[in-house]
Amino acid sequence: MENIQETEHIEAFTSKDLETDQEVRWCPGCGDYSILKQVQTVVPKLGLKRENIVFISGIGCSSRFPYYMETYGMHSIHGRATAIASGLKISRPELSVWIVTGDGDALSIGGNHFIHLLRRNPDVNILLFNNQIYGLTKGQYSPTSVEGQVTKSSPLGVLDHPFNPLALSLGAEASFVARTMDRDPKHLQATLHRAAAFKGASMLEIYQNCNVFNDGAFFIYTDKETKAASAIFVEEGKPLVFGENQNKGIRFNNGKPEIVDLTEGKFGISDLWVHDEQDPYKANLLSRFYDHPSEPGHFPRPFGVIYAKERRTYENIVHDQLDFAKEKMGLGDLDALIKGKQTWEIAD
Amino acid sequence: MTTKERINIDDVVIRFAGDSGDGIQLIGTEFTNATALSQNDLGTFPDFPAEIRAPAGTLAGVSGYQIHFGSNEIHTPGDLCDVLVVMNAAALKKNLSNLKKPGIIIANEDGFDAKNLRLAGIADEENPIKNNSLDGYKVYIIPITKITRESLKASGLGTKEMDRSKNMFILGLICWMYQRPLAPSIEETKRRFAKNPAVLEANLKVLNAGFNYGETAEIIEEKFKVAPAKMKPGVYRGITGNAATALGLVAASVKSGLPLFYGSYPITPASDILHELAKQKNFGVITFQAEDEIAAISSAIGASYGGSLGVTASSGPGIDLKSEAMGLAVMLELPLVIINVQRAGPSTGMPTKTEQADLLLSFYGRHGEAPMPILAANSPTDCFDTIYEAARLAVEFMTPVTFLSDGYIANGAEPWRFPQTADLKGFKINLATSKDISDNKYYPYMRDERLVRTWALPGTPGLENRIGGIEKEDITGNISYDPKNHEKMVHIRAQKIANIADFIPLQALDSGPEKGKVLILGWGSTYGTIKTACQELKKEGIEVSHAHLKYMNPMPKNLGEILSSFDKVLIPEMNMGQLLMLIRAKFMIPAIGYSKVRGLPFSTHDIVDKVKEIL
Ligand code: SF4
Numbered sequence: 023m024e025n026i027q028e029t030e031h032i033e034a035f036t037s038k039d040l041e042t043d044q045e046v047r048w049c050p051g052c053g054d055y056s057i058l059k060q061v062q063t064v065v066p067k068l069g070l071k072r073e074n075i076v077f078i079s080g081i082g083c084s085s086r087f088p089y090y091m092e093t094y095g096m097h098s099i100h101g102r103a104t105a106i107a108s109g110l111k112i113s114r115p116e117l118s119v120w121i122v123t124g125d126g127d128a129l130s131i132g133g134n135h136f137i138h139l140l141r142r143n144p145d146v147n148i149l150l151f152n153n154q155i156y157g158l159t160k161g162q163y164s165p166t167s168v169e170g171q172v173t174k175s176s177p178l179g180v181l182d183h184p185f186n187p188l189a190l191s192l193g194a195e196a197s198f199v200a201r202t203m204d205r206d207p208k209h210l211q212a213t214l215h216r217a218a219a220f221k222g223a224s225m226l227e228i229y230q231n232c233n234v235f236n237d238g239a240f241f242i243y244t245d246k247e248t249k250a251a252s253a254i255f256v257e258e259g260k261p262l263v264f265g266e267n268q269n270k271g272i273r274f275n276n277g278k279p280e281i282v283d284l285t286e287g288k289f290g291i292s293d294l295w296v297h298d299e300q301d302p303y304k305a306n307l308l309s310r311f312y313d314h315p316s317e318p319g320h321f322p323r324p325f326g327v328i329y330a331k332e333r334r335t336y337e338n339i340v341h342d343q344l345d346f347a348k349e350k351m352g353l354g355d356l357d358a359l360i361k362g363k364q365t366w367e368i369a370d
Numbered sequence: 371m372t373t374k375e376r377i378n379i380d381d382v383v384i385r386f387a388g389d390s391g392d393g394i395q396l397i398g399t400e401f402t403n404a405t406a407l408s409q410n411d412l413g414t415f416p417d418f419p420a421e422i423r424a425p426a427g428t429l430a431g432v433s434g435y436q437i438h439f440g441s442n443e444i445h446t447p448g449d450l451c452d453v454l455v456v457m458n459a460a461a462l463k464k465n466l467s468n469l470k471k472p473g474i475i476i477a478n479e480d481g482f483d484a485k486n487l488r489l490a491g492i493a494d495e496e497n498p499i500k501n502n503s504l505d506g507y508k509v510y511i512i513p514i515t516k517i518t519r520e521s522l523k524a525s526g527l528g529t530k531e532m533d534r535s536k537n538m539f540i541l542g543l544i545c546w547m548y549q550r551p552l553a554p555s556i557e558e559t560k561r562r563f564a565k566n567p568a569v570l571e572a573n574l575k576v577l578n579a580g581f582n583y584g585e586t587a588e589i590i591e592e593k594f595k596v597a598p599a600k601m602k603p604g605v606y607r608g609i610t611g612n613a614a615t616a617l618g619l620v621a622a623s624v625k626s627g628l629p630l631f632y633g634s635y636p637i638t639p640a641s642d643i644l645h646e647l648a649k650q651k652n653f654g655v656i657t658f659q660a661e662d663e664i665a666a667i668s669s670a671i672g673a674s675y676g677g678s679l680g681v682t683a684s685s686g687p688g689i690d691l692k693s694e695a696m697g698l699a700v701m702l703e704l705p706l707v708i709i710n711v712q713r714a715g716p717s718t719g720m721p722t723k724t725e726q727a728d729l730l731l732s733f734y735g736r737h738g739e740a741p742m743p744i745l746a747a748n749s750p751t752d753c754f755d756t757i758y759e760a761a762r763l764a765v766e767f768m769t770p771v772t773f774l775s776d777g778y779i780a781n782g783a784e785p786w787r788f789p790q791t792a793d794l795k796g797f798k799i800n801l802a803t804s805k806d807i808s809d810n811k812y813y814p815y816m817r818d819e820r821l822v823r824t825w826a827l828p829g830t831p832g833l834e835n836r837i838g839g840i841e842k843e844d845i846t847g848n849i850s851y852d853p854k855n856h857e858k859m860v861h862i863r864a865q866k867i868a869n870i871a872d873f874i875p876l877q878a879l880d881s882g883p884e885k886g887k888v889l890i891l892g893w894g895s896t897y898g899t900i901k902t903a904c905q906e907l908k909k910e911g912i913e914v915s916h917a918h919l920k921y922m923n924p925m926p927k928n929l930g931e932i933l934s935s936f937d938k939v940l941i942p943e944m945n946m947g948q949l950l951m952l953i954r955a956k957f958m959i960p961a962i963g964y965s966k967v968r969g970l971p972f973s974t975h976d977i978v979d980k981v982k983e984i985l
Contacts (some may be wrong), residue, residue: 075828112656138661160585
């Protein structure tokens with residue numbers, strides 16, 4: 023018994039063990055620091071061997087991430103981390119593969135790989151740092167920048183309608199979709215945990231403050247005065263309530279979501295929409311809560327796990343098919359393959 | 371005529387042509403199999419129409435398949451054909467210029483009706499099988515469609531279905547003319563229509579009808595005998611370049627023990643490699659049909675990072691798209707094989723037509739100084755050896771390697787005296803182990819005396835490290851913007867590739883004296899044509915030498931010495947002079963270029979004439 027325990031023993035490592043000798047080079051005050059800290063906090067708790075963890079990133083501020091994680095890591099090229107990670111995970115299913123990407127990396131230059139990864143559903147974790155700006159190239163608008171946003175490349179305001187990353191992911195058949203933010207470490211930690219534990223492609227959007235080029239883009243969801251009315255934290259099996267002292271809720275009125283006041287006595291908790299992570303229809307509706315907070319009557323922005331329903335992971339079906347072929351055709355015999363079906367002999 | 375003796379001939383070139391819906395490629399391939407089993411040496415050239423579904427009966431829809439076989443060594447599919455088989459007017463119009471005079475024409479009379487003439491743009495009164503425009507050829511006009519329908523009268527099939535088997539009549543007839551066995555075609559037909567007995571029976575019936583037509587109708591006046599070729603003793607099979615490429619990859623995977631990961635996006639003319647590999651899952655081969663060319667190579671890089679033999683393949687436009695990721699692989703110093711089955715460019719160019727115009731792209735088509743080894747296959751069967759060698763160099767030297775083939779050899783077939791697995795070279799793999807840890811650290815860019823780094827596979831305890839596309843510090847691999855370090859790393863990466871010259875064979879002459887007036891220096895798919903041209907020249911008393919490059923980068927160490935032993939160096943290429951430019955620059959010699967950019971291979975007489983011109 024003791025022996026078995028000995029061999030199965032997973033060498034415990036701590037958050038400290040995940041720090042590298044590299045100086046962290048993000049701007050002071052950048053939201054990336056908080057995310058790094060929470061990832062370093064969560065990863066040791068996952069029961070993984072450190073050598074089995076791989077962080078792969080593309081290009082952008084967030085993509086420096088692997089250099090700060092004492093695991094295996096690759097800082098690749100713009101937009102391609104998802105494709106590289108797919109190849110790695112498919113060929114090495116036992117590895118824990120993490121993708122660190124940003125709004126430009128994942129949704130603009132790497133948009134194609136992003137959606138195709140989600141539909142295939144390998145068991146990887148995508149951490150999408152969304153700061154609604156290009157930071158590394160010093161302040162151009164990104165595919166999630168809001169209309170009218172003034173940036174270096176849009177001095178008169180952004181004209182492009184932004185992507186809605188959660189709706190995009192659900193549209194791409196994602197099996198796990200969640201949103202959290204850098205400035206809420208507790209929620210960040212809990213949601214990271216959920217994303218890591220999920221078997222399948224987890225798409226975790228993390229609102230991340232770029233204090234240099236787009237400071238305060240998401241403060242409305244964290245500041246005391248505005249948070250309650252602007253953000254809604256969804257939890258499995260719980261009714262959708264938000265607002266000052268949880269005074270508001272969301273119910274279905276003839277199939278449409280509607281904000282109701284819980285203090286008037288007309289509606290109570292039992293009238294409300296109950297969050298069901300496995301319900302794709304509800305998830306789609308929730309993902310549509312994406313109005314700009316300045317719009318009158320807007321829905322609060324949802325945070326938490328919006329959708330989580332496991333289906334077969336890509337690497338599993340790939341290897342099942344290999345096993346099936348080996349079983350059906352027998353292990354490959356190279357000489358027989360090279361010889362082919364028809365041969366002839368030329369004698370001496 | 372059945373009593374008449376067969377005429378002995380050394381070799382013959384037959385061209386089958388018809389509408390792309392006529393099953394020309396199929397009977398070409400079947401006839402090739404039968405010919406291979408008759409122990410002739412052979413070369414083939416499938417000439418696909420540009421459009422997949424061009425309107426039936428039009429010139430654009432004509433599909434061709436040329437085979438050259440004989441009792442001598444055959445290195446090309448032949449220039450002009452001796453026999454032209456045409457299913458309709460368009461096929462004749464398009465191919466008549468490829469026929470020797472006097473040659474044999476076998477035409478399907480039913481393909482020359484008013485409708486077919488109109489589609490081919492021929493006026494009724496100019497119907498070539500009715501006027502005397504084909505005088506000087508031996509012409510056999512056979513109502514193939516009619517005979518097919520007649521023989522299937524009792525089959526219960528509709529006219530459309532009956533007509534679909536008319537290609538089998540041709541196959542049967544030509545097999546009779548050249549004394550080929552029907553058995554392999556019967557086997558293959560049985561396999562193909564195993565689920566459709568009615569169609570199977572119809573095809574076999576028409577196949578026999580074609581054979582018997584020759585035997586009994588006494589219309590075809592000649593039948594031939596081509597003796598088995600005096601080839602090296604051994605066991606042979608037939609194979610196309612793309613199939614040989616796929617087998618070479620499986621062989622490399624088995625011999626190295628590295629699982630094969632093939633990331634690819636469909637593209638002409640490389641897709642057949644994907645199709646072949648997708649059948650080899652019982653070898654543990656993973657084929658990943660990616661969302662685009664970039665994902666195809668990126669996924670292969672990811673797999674290589676994890677310890678697989680990562681391979682990606684494409685052609686022209688797809689290779690352009692992969693270039694950024696190729697640069698990443700250069701920087702990461704991971705094994706990767708990039709297959710480029712070249713086709714005529716630029717842009718979409720002519721997807722079904724061949725060209726060799728990506729040599730400089732392979733050398734220089736990436737930003738920054740990004741060298742990688744480049745190998746070029748010279749024939750369909752050589753694709754096996756060359757891709758295997760490309761994979762071996764990639765793994766042993768921790769580098770991406772480009773393998774060049776082209777549409778001509780990718781689709782062409784020839785007999786293959788295939789190797790035994792035991793005879794294939796082994797792989798030395800530079801896996802990093804705990805031995806590579808010094809002062810508690812693993813240094814990913816520590817190198818051996820060849821300048822090759824080690825391969826640290828995720829999952830190995832203690833070797834956790836970070837690599838990436840940003841310039842890295844020598845040894846540690848940490849990000850570095852230090853000017854001197856960058857210069858050092860650029861030189862190291864270049865030297866590492868240059869050093870490979872110490873590990874590859876010296877350049878040998880394929881034929882001809884070691885010194886002399888003219889050396890023909892070729893590369894890639896021009897091999898067979900140049901070889902044949904040299905043989906023809908020799909028959910005429912003109913002796914030239916021929917060297918054919920396989921290792922394009924780095925080039926063999928003795929190449930300069932060979933080049934300097936000749937008064938003139940002629941470099942024929944299916945491009946505007948790309949190897950020519952490299953040779954002139956590297957060796958400062960006034961090499962003479964000869965280019966052909968028509969989407970077609972050189973013909974033997976092209977080369978023969980050019981040599982005579984420069985002598
Ligand atoms: S530019 Fe913005 S996102 Fe980038 S490191 Fe600085 S604060 Fe962070």
